[in-house]
Amino acid sequence: MSNVPKSRRKETKFEAQHQFIKLRQEVTSLMLNNFGFSLEKAEKDLERFRKSHSKLENINVIVEAKRIKLQGFADWFIDKEKDAVISMLRRIDAEFTFGNSIYPSETPAKVAEFCERRKHINNAIAYCFILKQEINYIIRSLPVDINKFQRFDDMINRQVALYKGVRSADNRFLKSKSKWKSKSKDNKESENADNKESDIKSNDSKNQNDKID
Numbered sequence: 001m002s003n004v005p006k007s008r009r010k011e012t013k014f015e016a017q018h019q020f021i022k023l024r025q026e027v028t029s030l031m032l033n034n035f036g037f038s039l040e041k042a043e044k045d046l047e048r049f050r051k052s053h054s055k056l057e058n059i060n061v062i063v064e065a066k067r068i069k070l071q072g073f074a075d076w077f078i079d080k081e082k083d084a085v086i087s088m089l090r091r092i093d094a095e096f097t098f099g100n101s102i103y104p105s106e107t108p109a110k111v112a113e114f115c116e117r118r119k120h121i122n123n124a125i126a127y128c129f130i131l132k133q134e135i136n137y138i139i140r141s142l143p144v145d146i147n148k149f150q151r152f153d154d155m156i157n158r159q160v161a162l163y164k165g166v167r168s169a170d171n172r173f174l175k176s177k178s179k180w181k182s183k184s185k186d187n188k189e190s191e192n193a194d195n196k197e198s199d200i201k202s203n204d205s206k207n208q209n210d211k212i213d
Contacts, residue, residue: 016162036144095124
């Protein structure tokens with residue numbers, strides 16, 4: 001176990017990967033449960049609605065419209081949304097995996113490699129926000145308890161924070177490498193200057209000896 005307090009630990013790519021697996025499993029369970037939608041329960045709620053609003057002249061028209069909508073949820077809406085969410089989950093995983101597979105070299109191309117790595121991590125973050133919006137849309141469209149889905153919002157926010165932590169670590173690494181390269185360049189220039197000065201002194205000494213001879 002690490003002795004570093006949790007609040008002061010740096011986010012790592014391993015934490016990000018582990019957290020995403022948990023997030024993906026939880027969202028998969030949500031989809032297997034049809035996002036919490038039950039046609040049978042919804043129809044019972046609809047019948048209670050009919051009874052409680054029986055005095056309305058157009059109650060049958062209202063109820064029939066609601067019934068058609070409920071049937072649409074069961075027939076196609078949920079399946080289409082499952083496909084969309086699965087696609088987003090796969091895209092998040094693919095983008096972070098692509099980015100994480102690029103480890104910048106010590107060649108001059110390393111800045112370009114860092115940019116490519118960052119682009120994929122940024123894409124993973126963007127798709128997390130898209131996933132969040134899609135789930136919010138689904139649960140606000142279906143007759144389900146919105147409050148039960150707060151944990152998914154929290155999990156996605158946590159995933160975004162982990163990805164941003166990896167991105168920040170990359171930035172620190174690039175800066176440290178840049179400072180090291182700059183320092184090495186300065187040392188080399190200083191060494192070249194010393195060598196040049198030594199050569200000048202050596203030539204002056206030789207010229208002086210030649211004059212004496």
